[in-house]
Amino acid sequence: MPSNILNVHRAGFDNFGDNMKLGVPMEIEGETRVGIVPGSVKKLLKAGFEVLIEKGSGESANYLDSEYENAGATISTRAEVLSCANIVCIRFPGVEGISKGTNLTCVSDPFRCPENVRACIDSGITLLSMDMIPRRLSRAQSMDVNASQDNLAGYKAVLIGAAATPRGIPMMTTSAGTVRPAKVVIMGSGVAGLQAIATAKRLGAVVYASDVRRSAAEQIESVGGRFIEVDGMDDFEDESGYAKPLTGEFIQKVNDTVCGVASDADIIVTTARIFGRPAPITVPSSAVANFKSGAVVVDMNADVGGNCEDTVTGEVITTSNGVIIVGTANLPGTLANTASMLYSNNLTTFMTSLVKEGEVVIGEDDDVLVGAPEGSDFHIGGMGGVLICKDGEIHHKQSRLAGVVQ
Numbered sequence: 001m002p003s004n005i006l007n008v009h010r011a012g013f014d015n016f017g018d019n020m021k022l023g024v025p026m027e028i029e030g031e032t033r034v035g036i037v038p039g040s041v042k043k044l045l046k047a048g049f050e051v052l053i054e055k056g057s058g059e060s061a062n063y064l065d066s067e068y069e070n071a072g073a074t075i076s077t078r079a080e081v082l083s084c085a086n087i088v089c090i091r092f093p094g095v096e097g098i099s100k101g102t103n104l105t106c107v108s109d110p111f112r113c114p115e116n117v118r119a120c121i122d123s124g125i126t127l128l129s130m131d132m133i134p135r136r137l138s139r140a141q142s143m144d145v146n147a148s149q150d151n152l153a154g155y156k157a158v159l160i161g162a163a164a165t166p167r168g169i170p171m172m173t174t175s176a177g178t179v180r181p182a183k184v185v186i187m188g189s190g191v192a193g194l195q196a197i198a199t200a201k202r203l204g205a206v207v208y209a210s211d212v213r214r215s216a217a218e219q220i221e222s223v224g225g226r227f228i229e230v231d232g233m234d235d236f237e238d239e240s241g242y243a244k245p246l247t248g249e250f251i252q253k254v255n256d257t258v259c260g261v262a263s264d265a266d267i268i269v270t271t272a273r274i275f276g277r278p279a280p281i282t283v284p285s286s287a288v289a290n291f292k293s294g295a296v297v298v299d300m301n302a303d304v305g306g307n308c309e310d311t312v313t314g315e316v317i318t319t320s321n322g323v324i325i326v327g328t329a330n331l332p333g334t335l336a337n338t339a340s341m342l343y344s345n346n347l348t349t350f351m352t353s354l355v356k357e358g359e360v361v362i363g364e365d366d367d368v369l370v371g372a373p374e375g376s377d378f379h380i381g382g383m384g385g386v387l388i389c390k391d392g393e394i395h396h397k398q399s400r401l402a403g404v405v406q
Contacts, residue, residue: 019359022049022351023076023084026057028091032336033343034058035089035106040348041071047352052076052084061336086360088347092116100124103360105347107131107145110388111276112304114405120389121405126362127388130347133368134385136378140368143350147191148342153331154195154271157298158184160334161267162203164296164316164324169266170204181206185262186225187282187307188271189216192300196269197225205267210258212250230257251280259287268297270307278305285309293322302327350386362387371397 024036034057044051051073065075082097092108108116108129120127130145172179184200186193186209200207201224209225217227262268272282279301299311311327318324332339354360369387372378384397394402
């Protein structure tokens, strides 16, 4: 049997069909989403998987056990789910109860949480981290959990801001007078930022937006925003499609320019996120002090340190000058039903792509798993793909990550 077929001859998975058992455990405390929704079960079954769902795991996202059963899944105990050859979820579940050689697919955030990688290496677990999808590969786009969840987060951030602001959003002409539209500033125009711009525009706001990439101006304007240009701007984007770390001097220039535009804004949404690093401060305390009373700052990166210096993760605070700062840590989780559906679609596409002749195959020739080959336009030195570690070793293409994992 080919050496790149996992799980067939290892302890606990000696039977031919065991390789195709897929378990969906209850998420860790605080996570409202679920990795697989009932609508994905039939596609997984068609690919040959046997789907086991931990009892009650979909309830916080409004997916009932009966819906899973009707779709063909089996409702099981946690122990039964964790004994499956393939475990799929959103948050890293820990390694307790998971056998050596199991394929664990989740969002492990390996650069910020290298201890997760170390735990899998020590336990002999094959870790497949969905946040490491090589996003520039066309085949990977339907598997890109970052994009699907960021889209929803950008949408919800604006709705949260609109709910928190003490004034209306659209222009209104009434017998009592005219209400001017609210001013919204979106800091950053990646997937989340563009959705935030479009949502604010649909609500009737006047929307200004910034980005460190000059090339983003056209995208911002295409969804109804007005581009905030900063002197000295260039395309600060790395080869993987993420924003590069910026110099302190340029960050200061961005802060001064964009926060100046935001000084009279009603809603400010911050979206700046650097892959594998703490979020950069784009709204310092000095800027907040100059914002008007009643302004709302929605910090989309509260979970990784926050873009606003005054953000408190998981809390909504009001500063001494009346600025409301929202630090919701899991914005997609506030739309758990839809977010779960999109994540499940991404994950199902990924898992079914691994099935070859009735078995799950972790192949070295799969660019989604191991990254594009050297010489390809999509190759990124030191970066692999979704496959983080296997057989007790970090994958050889993950040399950047290897330097972080102790």
